[in-house]
Amino acid sequence: xxxxxxxxxxxxxxxxxxxxxxxxxxxxxxxxxxxxxxxxxxxxxxxxxxxxxxxxxxxxxxxxxxxxxxxxxxxxxxxxxxxxxxxxxxxxxxxxxxxxxxxxxxxxxxxxxxxxxxxxxxxxxxxxxxxxxxxxxxxxxxxxxxxxxxxxxxxxxxxxxxxxxxxxxxxxxxxxxxxxxxxxxxxxxxxxxxxxxxxxxxxxxxxxxxxxxxxxxxxxxxxxxxxxxxxxxxxxxxxxxxxxxxxxxxxxxxxxxxxxxxxxxxxxxxxxxxxxx
Numbered sequence: 001x002x003x004x005x006x007x008x009x010x011x012x013x014x015x016x017x018x019x020x021x022x023x024x025x026x027x028x029x030x031x032x033x034x035x036x037x038x039x040x041x042x043x044x045x046x047x048x049x050x051x052x053x054x055x056x057x058x059x060x061x062x063x064x065x066x067x068x069x070x071x072x073x074x075x076x077x078x079x080x081x082x083x084x085x086x087x088x089x090x091x092x093x094x095x096x097x098x099x100x101x102x103x104x105x106x107x108x109x110x111x112x113x114x115x116x117x118x119x120x121x122x123x124x125x126x127x128x129x130x131x132x133x134x135x136x137x138x139x140x141x142x143x144x145x146x147x148x149x150x151x152x153x154x155x156x157x158x159x160x161x162x163x164x165x166x167x168x169x170x171x172x173x174x175x176x177x178x179x180x181x182x183x184x185x186x187x188x189x190x191x192x193x194x195x196x197x198x199x200x201x202x203x204x205x206x207x208x209x210x211x212x213x214x215x216x217x218x219x220x221x222x223x224x225x226x227x228x229x230x231x232x233x234x235x236x237x238x239x240x241x242x243x244x245x246x247x248x249x250x251x252x253x254x255x256x257x258x259x260x261x262x263x264x265x266x267x268x269x270x271x272x273x274x275x276x277x
Contacts, residue, residue: 043272179214225260
């Protein structure tokens with residue numbers, strides 16, 4: 001399965017114009033402000049999972065992301081989420097709300113090439129998720145996440161791609177630990193100029209995302225019938241100006257391989273705003 005995931009990522013990089021500066025919508029690593037500039041990004045994400053036994057979990061997730069350009073080659077990003085969760089079992093519903101864990105990461109420029117026809121860049125990312133969330137919304141583990149992000153832009157075309165691996169419970173202080181995660185994302189967008197000078201643009205976006213979750217570990221042993229992999233195809237659109245970007249996306253699970261009796265993933269939606277200052 002790991003080989004399949006790597007092949008998927010390489011295919012995304014080859015078939016898309018390489019990862020563009022502002023192509024992706026659902027990828028936080030695409031936030032790259034200039035030195036001493038900020039980007040504030042907020043979204044509302046609707047997610048749901050269900051099975052054939054009248055069990056359904058619906059979530060509204062409100063991530064707030066703040067990115068700062070420390071230098072032209074270094075960006076620091078912090079993300080905090082608020083979650084509203086509704087669980088329905090045999091017609092009986094219960095609702096809870098709370099803050100999730102805090103995630104902070106750095107993105108460092110490794111390579112950048114600029115020419116009249118193509119801008120291309122590659123940057124590694126490294127971050128940690130702190131168990132700051134409220135009960136029921138926190139993994140209660142310290143998680144390390146490393147990735148590689150690439151972007152390319154050619155006039156009206158742009159594309160994004162990244163691959164990341166998350167090691168859950170790196171300090172090994174939890175008896176039951178969520179499985180590690182591998183995520184692979186790619187996006188391509190085409191920019192239409194609406195005002196004649198390029199200050200206002202509209203962009204259709206297409207993303208492809210793969211997520212592999214390894215089995216839960218308990219006392220160092222894998223728990224049977226846990227873990228899954230899912231492949232998403234996600235159409236979306238963005239409206240951009242020099243200081244604000246409005247965006248929307250629909251994430252469609254085209255393949256979901258469950259290792260046990262987990263709830264199946266349903267279609268997700270995303271609406272968001274980015275403010276540049």
